[in-house]
Amino acid sequence: MSFLETVRGDRRIHLINPVAKIAASALIGLALLVTIDPVSAGTALVLELLLVPFAGVPWRSLLLRTSVLIVAAPLTAVTIALYGPVSGRVYGTFLLATVSDGSLQLALSAALRVLAIGLPAVLLVATVDSTDLADGLAQTWRLPARFVLGALAGLRLLGLLAEDWQSLLMARRARGVADAGGLLGRVRFLGGVAFALLVLAIRRAGTLSLAMEARGFGGSGPRTWARPARFGRDEWLLVLLGAAIAVIATVAAVAAGSWNFIGAR
Amino acid sequence: MDVRGWGWRHASRRAWAVERIDLAIEPGERVLLLGASGAGKSTLLHGIAGLLGGGEEGESRGEILVDGRPSDTMRARIGLVLQDPENQAVLARVGDDVAFGLENLAVDPSEIRTAVPAALDRVGLGGIPLDHSTSALSGGQKQRLALAGVLAMQPGLLLLDEPTANLDPDGVVQLRDAVLGSLDGRTLVVIEHRVSTWWHAVDRIVVLGSDGVLADGRPDTVLGAERERLAAAGVWLPPLDLTAPPPPVTMPAPPRVEADPLMTARSLSVGRRRKPFAATGLGFTLSAGSAMAITGPNGAGKSTTALTIAGLLPPAAGELVAGKSLRRGAGPSPHAWRSRQLLDRIGTVFQSPEHQFLAPSVRQELELGPRALGADTTAAARIAEGFAERLGLTHLLRAHPFSLSGGEKRRLSVATVLTASPSLIVLDEPTFGQDARTWGELVRLLREQLTAGRSIVAVTHDREVVDALCDVELRLTTPSSHAGGER
Numbered sequence: 001m002s003f004l005e006t007v008r009g010d011r012r013i014h015l016i017n018p019v020a021k022i023a024a025s026a027l028i029g030l031a032l033l034v035t036i037d038p039v040s041a042g043t044a045l046v047l048e049l050l051l052v053p054f055a056g057v058p059w060r061s062l063l064l065r066t067s068v069l070i071v072a073a074p075l076t077a078v079t080i081a082l083y084g085p086v087s088g089r090v091y092g093t094f095l096l097a098t099v100s101d102g103s104l105q106l107a108l109s110a111a112l113r114v115l116a117i118g119l120p121a122v123l124l125v126a127t128v129d130s131t132d133l134a135d136g137l138a139q140t141w142r143l144p145a146r147f148v149l150g151a152l153a154g155l156r157l158l159g160l161l162a163e164d165w166q167s168l169l170m171a172r173r174a175r176g177v178a179d180a181g182g183l184l185g186r187v188r189f190l191g192g193v194a195f196a197l198l199v200l201a202i203r204r205a206g207t208l209s210l211a212m213e214a215r216g217f218g219g220s221g222p223r224t225w226a227r228p229a230r231f232g233r234d235e236w237l238l239v240l241l242g243a244a245i246a247v248i249a250t251v252a253a254v255a256a257g258s259w260n261f262i263g264a265r
Numbered sequence: 266m267d268v269r270g271w272g273w274r275h276a277s278r279r280a281w282a283v284e285r286i287d288l289a290i291e292p293g294e295r296v297l298l299l300g301a302s303g304a305g306k307s308t309l310l311h312g313i314a315g316l317l318g319g320g321e322e323g324e325s326r327g328e329i330l331v332d333g334r335p336s337d338t339m340r341a342r343i344g345l346v347l348q349d350p351e352n353q354a355v356l357a358r359v360g361d362d363v364a365f366g367l368e369n370l371a372v373d374p375s376e377i378r379t380a381v382p383a384a385l386d387r388v389g390l391g392g393i394p395l396d397h398s399t400s401a402l403s404g405g406q407k408q409r410l411a412l413a414g415v416l417a418m419q420p421g422l423l424l425l426d427e428p429t430a431n432l433d434p435d436g437v438v439q440l441r442d443a444v445l446g447s448l449d450g451r452t453l454v455v456i457e458h459r460v461s462t463w464w465h466a467v468d469r470i471v472v473l474g475s476d477g478v479l480a481d482g483r484p485d486t487v488l489g490a491e492r493e494r495l496a497a498a499g500v501w502l503p504p505l506d507l508t509a510p511p512p513p514v515t516m517p518a519p520p521r522v523e524a525d526p527l528m529t530a531r532s533l534s535v536g537r538r539r540k541p542f543a544a545t546g547l548g549f550t551l552s553a554g555s556a557m558a559i560t561g562p563n564g565a566g567k568s569t570t571a572l573t574i575a576g577l578l579p580p581a582a583g584e585l586v587a588g589k590s591l592r593r594g595a596g597p598s599p600h601a602w603r604s605r606q607l608l609d610r611i612g613t614v615f616q617s618p619e620h621q622f623l624a625p626s627v628r629q630e631l632e633l634g635p636r637a638l639g640a641d642t643t644a645a646a647r648i649a650e651g652f653a654e655r656l657g658l659t660h661l662l663r664a665h666p667f668s669l670s671g672g673e674k675r676r677l678s679v680a681t682v683l684t685a686s687p688s689l690i691v692l693d694e695p696t697f698g699q700d701a702r703t704w705g706e707l708v709r710l711l712r713e714q715l716t717a718g719r720s721i722v723a724v725t726h727d728r729e730v731v732d733a734l735c736d737v738e739l740r741l742t743t744p745s746s747h748a749g750g751e752r
Contacts, residue, residue, distance in 0.1 A: 131357055153355050159400060160351075164620070166537075170577040171621035176608025176637050176685065200619060203667065207352040213316055214345040215355070215366035215414060226364035226377040 006129045012234055013056040014127050019136035020235035021124035024242030029117045031246030035260055038105065040253035041112035047245045048119050055123040065126055069118040077111035116249075120242070130155055132229075139229035146218065153212065157204055164200050168193050266290040266313065266422060266452065270327035273308050273317060277668055280660075282308045285477040286327070290469075292421070295453040297463045297484070300473030301499040302657075302672030302700045306456045307348060309473065310424050312336070313454065314345040331422060341370055344420030348427050348671055350407040353414075359385070359402075360395030362410060366418040384417035388443040403564045405436035409443060416447050423448070425455040427671070429462060430697055431616075433562045433726050437462060458672075458700055460488070460501050474498055499702030527551045527591045527689055527720050528574065528599075533583035535566060535573040542581050543569035544741050551689065553590065556711075556721035558731040561741030567724040568616055568693055570741065574722055575613040575691040576600045591688050609638055612687035616694055616724075618678035622666040627658055627677060630666050634685030652680040655706055672698030676707060683714065690714060692723045696730055708733050 008014065028048075032041055052062070081103050088101025134152040137143045172178045172193065180189035212218065253259035272284040283305030290296055300306045311317050312329055315337030331339040347353055356362045363381045372380070385391050388409040393402075402410060408428060415423065425444065429437040444453070445466050457463055460470075470487045472480040472495060479498055480491045488495065528551040536542035543566030551557060551574075559567045572578045573585065576599025586597050587610075595606045602610070615621050624630040631649035640648065653659045656676040661669060666677060675697050682690060695711070696704050711721060711734055723730060731738060 129357075131361060149355075152357075156354075156357050156400070167615065167617070167620040170572065171613075171615055172623070173604045174575060174577060174607060174611070174613040174615075175621060175623060175633070175681070176605050177623065177633075178604035196623075199667075203619070204352050207347065207349060208355065210311075210316055211347055211353045211411075212355055212365075214314055214340070214343075214347070215418065216341055216369035217355075217365070219340070219369065222371045224368050224371045224374055224377070226361070226368055226374050226381070228374060 007057050007061055007126045008129070009056050009127070011056045013054065015234070016238055017136045017140060017229050017231055017235045018128040018133040019140045019229070020231065020238045021128060024238045025117075025120040025124050027239070027242040027246045028120050028249075031250050032113055032117055034262060035250070035253060036106070036109050036113070036262060037253050037258035037260060038108045038112055039256045039258045040249040041109060041116045043252040044245050044249040045112055045116040045119070047248065048116065048123075051241070052119075052123065055127070057123055057126045061126065062123070065122050066119065069115055069122065072118075073111040073114040076114055077107040079107075080110050081107035120245075135225060135227060135229045139225055140231050145223050149212075149217070153208055154205065157201065157208065160204065161197065161201060165193070165197055168196050168200070267330040267333075268309075268313070268327070269330070271309075271312060271329055272326040273305070273312055273323055274325075275323045275668065277665065281326075282323075283312075283473070284326075284475075286473075288471060288478060288481070290452060290454065292452055293450050294469055295448070295467040296455070296469045296471055297460070297467040298454055298456045298471050298473065299458075299460065299495075299500050300479070300700075301475075302458075302676075302698060302703050303670045304473045304475065305670075306473055307426050307670065310345065310426050310454065310456060313422075314343050314424055315340050316345070341418070342421045343424065344415035344418055344422070345424040346408075346411045346415055346426065346428055348430065350404060350411055353411040354399035354402075354407060355414075357399060358395065359390070359393055359397045359399055359410060362399050363414045363417050366414055370418060380417050384413040387416060387447040388413045389439055405432045405440065405563050408432065408436075408440060412440070412443060412447075420451065422452045422454070425453070427456055427458070427698065429457065429459075430671075431563075431694060431726065434728070436563060441466065458501055458698065472498065472500060496701065499700030501701045501704075525590055526588045527553055528588060529584075529586050530574075531584040533573070533585050534581040535569045535578065536581040537569060537578065542566075545582070547583070547739070549737065549739055551720050551722065553688075553718045553720055554715050555737065556715055556723065556735040557737040557739055558735035559722065559724045559739045559741065560726070560731065565741035567741055570739075571691050571693050571722060571724045572613070574599075574689075575611050576602055576607055577613065605637070607687075608634065608685050609687055611689045611691060612682035612685055614678050614682050614690075614692040614695055618674040619667065621678055621681065622674075625665055626663055627653065627666055627669070628662040630677060630681055631684055634681060638685060648684050652684060655710060656680055657703055657706070670698070672700070672703065675699065676703060679707060679710075683710065687719070689720045689722070692721065692725075694725055694727075695723055696725065696727045704729075 028044060032044060081099055082097035084103030084106045086098050086100045086102055091099045130152060134148045138145050138148040169178070178189065180186045250259065266289070268286050268288040271286045272281050274281045286309060298306055312325070313331070313336055317323065317325060329336045331342060336343065354362050355365050360381050363384050364377050367377045367380060381395065382391065385393065390406060390409055390413060399410065412428070428444070429440050432440060441462055455463055464484060467484060469482065470484050471478060472487065480487050480495060530547050530549050533547040534542040534545040535547070547570065549557060559570055561567055569578065573580055579600045587599050591610055593610065595602050595610070599607070599611060622630060624633055628649055631652055632645040635645040635648045653662055658673065658677060658680070661673065666674065669677060675695070679692065679695055696707060699707060708730065715721060721734065723735065725731060
């Protein structure tokens, strides 16, 4: 899963509070979800593409990360073009599928939407490290430290699960109980390993919480943060940028007369 | 620190884990806490740290006071480093992990920024960048990181639970010196089986027995006056006590004619992934009745080599062939064998015993191998009870394997493998957490396997195991080529 590892760097975008990145992509998403039309999504996508060089994500990594979007967008378009609501001129019919002006327009809107909402989310999340996100959530959004740090510590243990799974499989093989015959036997065997993994994970979590408690975690007193999460000029700038894209996209759609409330006409 | 008539019982057990402990430790004292495997040393340490919870975890008797107050209200004054370094790193980055405790104590961020590098420096991790990943550290580094995290909190009382377990000899010395160099008059309580590591560094030794404190005093007085009683309780005495059951010195002559070796490796490379390999260029021959030690520093690929020999990982490159006497009808490559074929051919004791436990009780765990090989109920029970008796697990036959102490788990994992009488036994750190008595019994049991014509491969940092058991040593280094040789 190395291609999904956090992109690191020391450019401004890498140092921005993750909470601001979430807010910025959420604003764009919100503006594009209240209307379904090609103009708003198209405008947003063009603006976003202009910003890609500044996102601090190398092209290779960008292609890998957006590959899901690049596949999903045309698939969405084809499905809606064939089965979307029929209106205007009809170009052809096959069984239940009907391609018409209406369905083609909806298909274009949907495909552009997948890209326009997905791109900023993928770009901004690519540079978010889970530790920084925890800092932001706890300090900027004031979520409870117990909850945020507990989840963060738990997340780190996820990596150990894969290793544990391997070790459990090997140990069972060494102890002569891994020859499960047939599909049913195999399923039962893997179920047993999964249960053992669960038991191990709970035991690890127990040790980890003991280690956390031993270092003063979970007390009722106040807590400080070694790295204060800022929400300064850069963060506001990014949120404003998100807001600007959302507003421009909406204004363009209204001006073109295509803006509608969730597809209603 | 004042322990008065203290005892603790785990919720799932009828017997008390520790009982009637009376112990007063003055500020600034350096105490080595000894005791037989399973005597409740870790439990006492957790109790002192105020980490044993309430009703559902177990019940306690008596009281533990630190600075005159109950220990669970004094956590900020107490720093505890747990037995297992793997689960102690809380956060993903080295710097954050050290800062974690300070943040919890609400220390000012500007102070944290200077305290973190200082703490890392003191344990010899000063060269590691603050954003280095904690999971990419070696075992010894993880242990030192845990120590740094605790030291940064400036505790008045430092509690260490087997801090040098599973470290290579250099790592042991480094860790001990890091601890001693950072004490600055703090009180220290350390658990360790090997007296020699801390012998000159502590000013008091406390020995824990089944009913309270067995011996208590200055190191030379305790070890001088009570030698026999301590040896009987399984304490490692410096130099290694010869009255503790010594492994017989005469070796059964290993069959020199190696017409049919058990296993042969030629320019073998091992690794979990394709590249980089954990170790390369290995060559050795295993013959019936002989034992090979795999030694080397942490991270040299010892465990990966052992798992490959055990037929659990495919060889990454090169050749690993099982001889006819090991094959007994199966194919030449152990990795291609079925699980049931492995059972009585190659047995493996994993580094972490918890991975290999399958049954809900010690008895069922021990009966599993013989039953799988077709033994009837009474025969399986007889084999299980025999091993339990020899390894001091009889009183635990009904206990859940996970509820045992670290040393007991290790002995159980070795026993479960031996019950299936495999021709080749692969062990990863077989003597971890053992006191002198259980160590002796374990080594004797393994020697009997050799006499019976079986072969052993042991990954170990324990020099005495190598000397007592092995006639060939495969010394791995990082990262270039390796070769096996006769000692």
